[in-house]
Amino acid sequence: MIDVKNLHKSFGALQVLRGIDLHVDRGDVVSIIGPSGSGKSTLLRSINLLETATSGEIWVDSKLITRPDPSLHPGENLQEITKAHYQDPYALRRKVGMVFQHFNLFPHKTVLENMIYAPVTVLKLPREQAVEKARALLESVGMLEKIDVYPGTLSGGQTQRVAIARALAMEPDVMLFDEPTSALDPEMVKEVLDVIKRLAGSGMTMLLVTHEMGFAREVSDRICFLDEGRLIEDAPPEIFFSTPKSERARIFLDKVL
C-alpha cells in the first residue's frame, strides 16, 4: 500500500529525514514514535505531500507520488517511470485522509458544512448524498447532535472527532494521524483514541504519529521508532516494548513509560 524508499528531507541545512525505508501493507496499523525532532511528523506529512521529499521515493497504492529518484533506478529512463507510474497530488490526497494535531476544522463553516465541503467540491458528490454520509459518520463518532454548530463551540475532543469524520467522508484508503491527541486536555484523550481504535479495528490502513505509548501498543501491528531522521526499529509492539534492539529506543522507552 505504501512504500517509502530511501526518503531524505532537508529544510535548508537541517536534515530532518536521512534515508527512511518503510513498507505498509493494506490494513496495517503502524505507529511512528520517537523523540521530538526525530522527523516523525515530516515523514507522515511527506506521504500526502504536505512536505516535498528532497530525495528518495514514495509509492502509494502502486503509484509514484514523488519524482523518481535516479539513484533508485540505475540505467532506467526516468521519464518512462514517471509516465507509467506518476500520480498527481490531488488524486493522491483523495485516497489519503489526514488528521492534524490542531484539528484544522474550517471555523467559518458548521460541522455539517465541514463534513460535506470536500466530498461535494472535490468528489462532486450530490449534496443530499454527502449529507447522508456526513450524518452516518457523525453518528459513528458520536457527534450527530452537533451537526449544525460552528467548530468554535466544540471542545477539543469533539473537534477532533469531527475532524476524523471529515477525513473519512472522502472514503480514503489510508488515514494519517499526526499527533491527534497532543493538543487535547487529558480528559478528552480517551474519546478520540476510542474513535481511532474503532477505525483500526475496521481494517483501515493507518499511520499514526503519537506519544500515547499504551495506545500505540494496543492498536498497532507495528511500531516504527525514529531517531534523528532514521528509522532504527520496525517491530511488532510486543517485541518493541519488551525487548527493543537499540540502545536509543531503550533510553527513549525508559523516559516515557
Added chain:
Amino acid sequence: MQLDFSIIFNYIPEFVSALGVTLKVTVCSLLLGLVFSVPLSLFKISGIKPLEWFAALYTSIFRGVPLMAQVFMMYFGVPLVLPVKFTAFTAGTLVFSMNSAAYISESMRGGIRAIDKGQYEASMALGVRYGAMMKDIILPQAIKSVMPSLVNEFISLLKNTTLIASIGLVDILRVGQLIQSRTYRAFEPFFAISVFYYVLVMALSFLGKLLERWVNKSDRR
C-alpha cells in the same frame, strides 16, 4: 447676518437627485474596488515576483498621487492618449474603485497572512484545489479581519466622492455651490451639507457594525 434655513427647502429635489449620485458613485466604487482588490491581494501573496512587483507598484501609485489629480488624469488626461471616452460618472467611479482596491488589498493581504497555515493544509489534505481553497476557505475568513477597514474605506469613499463635483457631476456638494451662487448664502447650504454627510457616515458606521456582526456569526457561542 440673519440665517434663513428655509432656502434649503427650495432645493429638495436637487438634493435628492444629488444624494442618488453620491451614493451610486460610492457603492459602485466600493463593490468594484472589492472585486479588483481580490486579484491584487492574491498577487501580493503569490510569491511570484513580477506579480508582487506589479501589485506593489499599483498600490504605491494610488497611494502616492493625490486623489484629485487621479480624477483629473482619468477624466481629462487618459482620453487624449487612449481611444476611450469617459462620462464623469465612469471616470470618477473608475478612479475611486481602483483607488479603493489599492487600500483594500493591503488590509486583505494582512487578513490572508493572518490565517493559520493549518487551514491551507487541511484544504490540501482534502484534495481541494487552489482556486476553490481561496474562494471557499481562505478569503471568507480573511474578509472577517478586513471588515473594519472595509467600513472605514466605505466612509472615506463617501467623503472623497465630493471630488466628482470638480469634473461636473452634480453631487451633494455641488448642490451647495449651486445654492450659494444663486442666493449668495454660504452658511446655510454648507451647514446642511455637513449635516447630510455626517448623518450618512453615522448610518454607514452603524450598518458596518451590523455587517461585522453578521460575518462573525460563526464566532458566537
